[in-house]
Amino acid sequence: MVDSERNCLNMLESIENSLTLLFSSRYFYREFIEIIDGHPVLRQGNHFLTWIANNYLFSASMSLRRLLDRRRDTNSIIQLINALKQNKDLLSRKRYVRKFLEGSGFTIDDANYFFDRIAGRGVSHFDITGTDIGMRKIENKWNRLKTYIDERIAHESRSKTKDLPMVSDLDECIDRLGEIAKSIIEVLACKSIESFTPEIQYPWKEIFNFPWIQQI
Numbered sequence: 001m002v003d004s005e006r007n008c009l010n011m012l013e014s015i016e017n018s019l020t021l022l023f024s025s026r027y028f029y030r031e032f033i034e035i036i037d038g039h040p041v042l043r044q045g046n047h048f049l050t051w052i053a054n055n056y057l058f059s060a061s062m063s064l065r066r067l068l069d070r071r072r073d074t075n076s077i078i079q080l081i082n083a084l085k086q087n088k089d090l091l092s093r094k095r096y097v098r099k100f101l102e103g104s105g106f107t108i109d110d111a112n113y114f115f116d117r118i119a120g121r122g123v124s125h126f127d128i129t130g131t132d133i134g135m136r137k138i139e140n141k142w143n144r145l146k147t148y149i150d151e152r153i154a155h156e157s158r159s160k161t162k163d164l165p166m167v168s169d170l171d172e173c174i175d176r177l178g179e180i181a182k183s184i185i186e187v188l189a190c191k192s193i194e195s196f197t198p199e200i201q202y203p204w205k206e207i208f209n210f211p212w213i214q215q216i
Helices: 002-037 047-067 077-086 093-101 108-119 128-137 139-154 167-188 204-209
Strands: none
Touching: 002 047, 002 077, 002 167, 002 204, 047 139, 047 167, 077 128, 077 167, 093 108, 108 167, 128 167, 139 167
């Protein structure tokens, strides 16, 4: 049980780090595009802008591929869910309350209240099958994305599908994975995450307020 718990927590930490990088990447990309769209000259099109867009789409797609990997030796959300199905005591109210109270200063009633919010009032275990169902809901969009990744990013297929995915498909997969991961983090790591996108504490957009190429 100890080894199973440690393995699942290590896997969860890796997944959380991957999602934080993925959501951060999307945030920077969206903010950059907003800057470009608001500029009458820059938004006319440029090979450099196309390169930036392609790099984001390729890296985000590959991140999704890793998070949804079905191979047993990977730190993917799918493999974490499979491990939790085999170790349901890790999702029990008893374990959650014990872990939640460790150095927290909260009461048992507080711990049970938060577990009720996560898993349902009075239940003894968080139902991982519901999370599994949530994963299957993105299966169609993921399969469409996976075909594109396999044929155009991971490999160079001679016969390419004409059914190209949309950016909205990518976004939906990212958002749904984030919600699924949040629920697992809450019950397994006993902590709450509002968003995987970090709040940057300095004005990072200031680099766009002056010319990049100095005129001599």
